[in-house]
Amino acid sequence: MNRVGLESRDSAARTLETRAAHVRERANWMRRRLLRMIVDAGQGHPGGDLSSADVIASLYFDILRIDGSSPAAPDRDRFVMSKGHCTGALYTALAGAGFFAEEELDTYLKPESRLNGHPNRTYLPGVETNTGPLGHGLPVAVGIAVAGQIDKADYRVFALTGDGELQEGSMWEAAMFAGHRGLGNLTVIVDRNRLQQGAGTEDTNSLEPLADKWRAFGWEVVGVDGHDHAALLETFDRAAQPRNKPLVIIADTHKGQGVSFMRDQAGWHHGVPNAEQYAQAIAELEAEMN
């Protein structure tokens, strides 16, 4: 069904290198496009957008079985953006995957735009559930996975969470239940950039030992470099193998990845670059592709 996903699945013969190069180009485009959106809107969450861009690009431009022209297809793979504030990354991916026209990205945060500061499924095709308040996406993803389990459906469910978001109790209610149900159709990716809004996660309310926590809740756990496209694709490929446990991929990432002065700086959680900073960021991102 899917332009993006099937292309990749049908062409398993394509080398990992080719696939990774495609995702790399798309992630780079997302970064440049979302920074422009944030500068135009005068607000946004660039830190988390940039840390999650490679994971999201891997999913939308290779892994997910989706069709932008058929966003409600019952057998589509689901991607739930639990860290709903990172709309720059989500909206560029949705536009790139054909859910709406790329020009609409120019309306980001403008009055009456379908591109709200947090995703809204009643506005925008491709959004599975409205998130924004943290701790909501995972329970919903678990519910979708339970529906798939009951129906013995072959769609898969992916949820991207922030790491700071794992301080929300509802995430662990959902994690416990997913483990109990053995939801092998569910994959969670933790955007482990180690920074929350104001400080490091470990300085605020520490998450470590994070992998042990998930294991204790009945999950398979793998770690991956969240900016290594080939490694991400390999990890997602392995995640597609049949299993009887939910899988969490702890993606080691950097907030602000791709822009030197934003990298690992909590201050860029919702900072907006000035003209000079924007020019530098774009120059750095363009140089990355040369």
Place this chain on the structure above:
Amino acid sequence: MAAAAAPSGMFDCRDAYVRTVEELAANDSRIVAVVNDSVGSSKLGKFRERFPDRLINVGIAEQNMVGVGAGLANGGKIPFVSGAGCFLTARAMEQIKADCAYSQQNVKLCGISSGVAYGELGATHHSIEDVAWLRAIDKLTVIVPADPWETAEAIKAAAAYDGPVYIKISRMPVPALERPAGAAFTIGKGEVLREGGDIAIVTNGTLVHRAIAAAEALAAEGIAARVINMATVSPLDTGLIAAAAQTGAIVTAEEGLAQGGLGGAIAEYCAQHSPVRMRMLGFPGFLPTGSASWLMERFGLTADGIAAVARELLEAKKAA
């Protein structure tokens, strides 16, 4: 809490609820039930026997319960998410707002043992704020059925409606109301159960039969009281309210807070569009220790209490 059997001629609306959900489930594989360890208090044991893979028990975790319900709806199911009204609404309020209402997911939220059914267990276990809270949430239908028939019809209507619904299901025994042949339940439509032009009593849930008894007592005194069953609080049947306001006096009565719920909704409408003398009967806030029936007596949520308030209001109307 052990449930006492309903007295003869009186019914526990949970029975109509589970019977209807089971009937729906037998004909529609999309129907599932989601509970927070509340299989017993929701009376869903038989549902579990009949449809074991369609009873999803998330354990004691209401936020996850409502989120999972929204996810099941995303996956094409019609989930009836059932839990004690107090915990379902208060603990999972943001999930109700964001995952169900704002996301417009097809989730049916069933507040069980609602109102003051848990009596002596205290204010933590009373769900008297639920209607006030939930009617403030946009695009969430709120229904408070009055008897077994209306409970069953509301469940069927909710299943047929594509969108989020909260249904406040009583545990306090109520009689089956007399209705004209061919009566139908429609979401968003109130029901005139008794005509009368001197005063209107607008009510729902467990107060409806008490309001009818109050109207009968008033009739013996030559007062014609209209009784309106306003089962759907949101969206409100404003046409019926505007007509009720023409009587010049409205009493509201509900098994919930006196402020913010059904009475509050009607007062908001009337103050702006059809100013009318009103009295709002309900509970004042956190309640003292006492059984459900004692609390209803103590705060005047009885036929006598409603009639007394109606007389006072009519005196004020005459004096004006």
